Amino acid sequence: MGLIYALVAAGLSLIFGLMDVVNFAHGELLMLAMFAVFVLRGVSGADPLLLMPVVALLLFGAGMAIYRGLIARALSVQFNRGMVQIFVTFGLAIFLRGAAQFAFGGEFKSVTGHWLADRSVNLAGVFLPLPQLAAGVVCLLAFAALLAVSRTEFGRALEATREDREAVALIGIDRDRIFALGWALGCATVGIAGAMLAGFYYVNPNVGTSFALIAYVTVALGGFGSMLGALVAGILIGEVEAVTAALFEPAWKQIGVFGIYLVVLMVRPRGLFGKL
Amino acid sequence: MENGILARRRRELITGAVVLAALAVLPLPIADVYTRNLIIITLLFAGLAQAWNILGGYCGQISLGHALYFGAGAYVATLLFVNAGFPPLIGMFVGGAVGGLLALLVGWPCFRLSGHYYAIATVVVGEIGYLLFLNWDYVGGATGVYVPFKGDSWLALQFKTQKLPYHYVTLAFAAAAWFAAWLIEGSRWGFAWRAVRDDVVAARSLGVRVFASKMAAAAISGFFTGLGGAIFAQYVGYIDPESVLGGQFSILIALPAVLGGVGTLWGPVVGAAVLMPVSELSRSYLGGSGRGFDLMLYGALIVVVALARPQGLVSLLGRRRERARAA
């Protein structure tokens, strides 16, 4: 679970680190990815695991479109830029949730017939359900890919754009293009997370909300813009959740997570790996 | 030039009085319960959004956890009434005070955070409040609390069939919040808060106590939000964590201010006057036909307004006035 959190958060963190925008529609994009799996599965009958690249690509496109259509405009306003960003992405979130409800209804759905479903491996006496295990592995791979990307030329361009926007324009990097790619990449990351999650979690228009909240906490805990921070914080949150759920009533698990978050922020106001 | 500000402030006060008078007679010719209810809700949100505006607009601290103060006000006033027979007319001020205190308590650690870190911390604090009440049996847990009906009474703010008294209560609430914002705008505090919003470092260098400014704004904002919560509880007669403490509600409080124009006197009022009818109408007319369509419309509206009028809807009014002056 922690790894999924980490991956969802990584996409958020990428976008934030790049252009200082918190995407409040992040959870809804996750939901969108899950529904995409659901629909594609219904149409093609292909396995969710195979659909993952398709969904990632879809979300890549969606991210690009959202940036071009909305975010670029939000960034260019003169006043209240911070607020415009928050409420544009928030409005988008409501819109997407409404659209999903409109198209699919509010019931809980699950993706069935997964070839990994209900299988588990016996690992030294501990039974691990396969879908979760696969999700974990894929998330780790995606993370590795994300880190690898940051080493490439594109990654350096991203980094440079983050550091100094004006200078970047001078050396001929198209800021707009980098931002659009950043959004696309951030969303594709969510697409992967969503595709994996759909394998063992119910799908519903509101599913994104709870994950998004955790994602914001994860990002803030790890430090906005820090990939490593997102990974560590995601795993940490997964663990804290498991431990509090085991020790107390399950209802308290989120309180535990939020509590830890607040405590950390008191000590390090910019998260574990944030630049102070 | 100096008179410019004073004249503008006087003009605003007069406009406020005129609007107040108009709103006071507005419901008299309207017998329709549905419309009256809509007006009451709009007034309530105009007040709540103004309360949010005091912290989020003037002081620039984007709180997304105001449902906590709202819920606290609602629960405190209601529980005082249900368990101790304490009259809500006074209890709502206790609720407001608790809201203000909570805002201080939240602000003390959170105001050290800046920008998005602050916004997300408030989301989290609000969510903790929601989860606590959800699992706290004394306050009814997830089932919530019913307010028993004990007969029409101003002291208890209960009226079985009439909507009119609630109209005046919410109108007084909205007017009080508006007047508080008006007072703040012209005072030393208001200037300090706006300076903090625009540039913290510059504000500090001019001797503005940043932390104290934020705390003062939070306390006032929390007070009015709690007050609104208490009124809401008596009006609806039933509260549960979902309806008064949910994360969505925090956004609902902030939205009218943002759409209308943050950090302006009339923004929250205009925003509520546009937003509440739109959301109410789309819910009742479109909500049934295809569930979710109302949300789509609502979301699209937010996006469009935020992008097209970043200063909020009030800037439309201002522009027309300028054009009229130029002509």
Add this chain to the structure above:
Amino acid sequence: MLLEVRGLSKSFGGVAANVDISFVVEQGEILGLIGPNGAGKTSLFNSISGEVTPDAGEILLDGRRISGLGPVACAEAGIARTFQVVRSFDSMTVLENVMVGAFARHRTSRAAMAAAGDVLEFCGLAPRAGRPAWSLSPPEKRRLEVARALATQPRLLLLDEMLTGLTPTEAQSGVQLIRDVRARGVTVIMVEHVMEVVLPLVGRAVVLNLGRVLTIGRPEEIVKNPEVIRAYLGDRYVAH
């Protein structure tokens, strides 16, 4: 002696911005603080205005220690500053910007408004009073910062590169403004890295290089100092 800086050191993340800096500022003078980029001028300003706390050493205003008290206390003690990158309150009008400063000394808005009006008049911004701050031109914004700082009725005004990037005419009127400020009895420290602009204006200058005090002296002494020339221009220009 108005201000005394004693053995001040400050480093950021292992990089020393200021090392063992000591100098005094006399009441009523205009002191230049010059040096090449990265010499630690702005960092020193941040220490004097209370924005950062020095790692070592202390700063005394009228013999009272002000280092480490924070910007608010420094403002109250009578230190005001402008910023290298203009920080105007853009959602407010010019008059309102200056009123924020005036509220440091006045309780009521009426008094603050009157005081702010006077300062605007003094700085030549009175015709702009009702304009939103964001609509000002860059040199006007610089003036606005000076006006805002003056509204706090400072004893010491810190000007951070106020003249940099202005056209010669604009710079000339800026210079006049600074002279007027001094004539009001306000002591001025001005940071500038273009020597030609500052030297005619100041009585004395402190030259910083690589975080240390290179020399302190009158303008004519400074331009002849070989170490100053070396710091600015490199070795080859030093006459042997």
